[in-house]
Amino acid sequence: MDEESGDFTEDDYNIPSIKYEYLDHTADVQLHAWGNSMKEAFEQCGMAMFGYMTDLAYVEIKEVHTIEANADDMMGLLYHFLDELLYLFSVEPYLICKKVVITEFNTEEFKIVCKCYGEEFQIGKHPQGTEVKAITYSAMQIVDEPKDNKYEVFVIIDI
Amino acid sequence: MDEESGDFTEDDYNIPSIKYEYLDHTADVQLHAWGNSMKEAFEQCGMAMFGYMTDLAYVEIKEVHTIEANADDMMGLLYHFLDELLYLFSVEPYLICKKVVITEFNTEEFKIVCKCYGEEFQIGKHPQGTEVKAITYSAMQIVDEPKDNKYEVFVIIDI
Numbered sequence: 001m002d003e004e005s006g007d008f009t010e011d012d013y014n015i016p017s018i019k020y021e022y023l024d025h026t027a028d029v030q031l032h033a034w035g036n037s038m039k040e041a042f043e044q045c046g047m048a049m050f051g052y053m054t055d056l057a058y059v060e061i062k063e064v065h066t067i068e069a070n071a072d073d074m075m076g077l078l079y080h081f082l083d084e085l086l087y088l089f090s091v092e093p094y095l096i097c098k099k100v101v102i103t104e105f106n107t108e109e110f111k112i113v114c115k116c117y118g119e120e121f122q123i124g125k126h127p128q129g130t131e132v133k134a135i136t137y138s139a140m141q142i143v144d145e146p147k148d149n150k151y152e153v154f155v156i157i158d159i
Numbered sequence: 160m161d162e163e164s165g166d167f168t169e170d171d172y173n174i175p176s177i178k179y180e181y182l183d184h185t186a187d188v189q190l191h192a193w194g195n196s197m198k199e200a201f202e203q204c205g206m207a208m209f210g211y212m213t214d215l216a217y218v219e220i221k222e223v224h225t226i227e228a229n230a231d232d233m234m235g236l237l238y239h240f241l242d243e244l245l246y247l248f249s250v251e252p253y254l255i256c257k258k259v260v261i262t263e264f265n266t267e268e269f270k271i272v273c274k275c276y277g278e279e280f281q282i283g284k285h286p287q288g289t290e291v292k293a294i295t296y297s298a299m300q301i302v303d304e305p306k307d308n309k310y311e312v313f314v315i316i317d318i
Contacts (some may be wrong), residue, residue, distance in 0.1 A: 020207035048179035
């Protein structure tokens with residue numbers, strides 16, 4: 001790499017017309033949640049997702065909605081659980097959940113029933129965080145080591 | 160999904176402590192550049208990268224530096240060309256290029272010599288765009304169809 005100083009010609013200062021564009025911005029973030037039980041880790045993961053969408057300190061508990069998720073294995077269950085939560089926000093009731101409480105956590109039949117507490121998202125009241133576009137299975141981890149009391153989940157979401 | 164209205168208990172309003180965190184944010188953007196020759200498409204791609212790092216309207220031509228890139232094929236050449244440009248910015252002279260002019264474009268020996276016009280990046284003078292962390296080979300495309308006068312490149316960069 002050489003440096004040249006000095007005298008530029010007029011042509012040196014001519015700037016070419018623009019023949020480029022920017023495409024396909026993609027991004028993701030990994031949620032890491034834990035708890036004293038796998039149920040709690042799942043609940044925390046759900047709240048983590050909503051916490052990324054807005055500042056939960058501004059969200060009040062005004063409504064409760066119940067969701068169900070079913071799957072064929074634990075990873076599928078985590079995926080569908082988060083997907084159902086995301087759906088609550090994406091369509092009516094446009095719910096931002098401040099708290100999620102799993103009332104049925106069946107790890108044999110892979111079924112979850114969950115109460116979702118919060119309120120409708122309102123621009124102005126709730127700071128706009130980052131839009132969550134999709135849940136992914138990418139690098140998903142479920143750590144289940146009861147003897148160490150270690151229950152953790154890792155989920156990458158597209159934003 | 161059911162909706163329940165109404166009477167919440169005190170416990171319904173209790174918010175769990177936070178047991179989650181956000182990890183590993185990653186993102187990328189695809190540069191798409193074109194020209195009346197492959198040389199021009201490469202030059203445009205280089206300028207596209209700098210245009211992502213700041214608003215080039217604020218950059219003046221005060222210095223010129225010369226870079227060289229070598230590779231074993233055209234994709235390698237595009238990669239190393241952009242990587243050399245990025246290096247100009249990453250270390251001294253911390254150059255933001257407003258214009259790049261390829262003076263040697265050898266597509267048989269895969270060699271580029273390029274003049275890079277611009278100035279040192281200065282916070283305050285130059286709006287801070289997005290940091291470019293790395294060039295990638297991911298989904299790289301080089302479209303070379305002289306009969307249609309179609310010269311295009313697509314490069315994904317990590318940001």
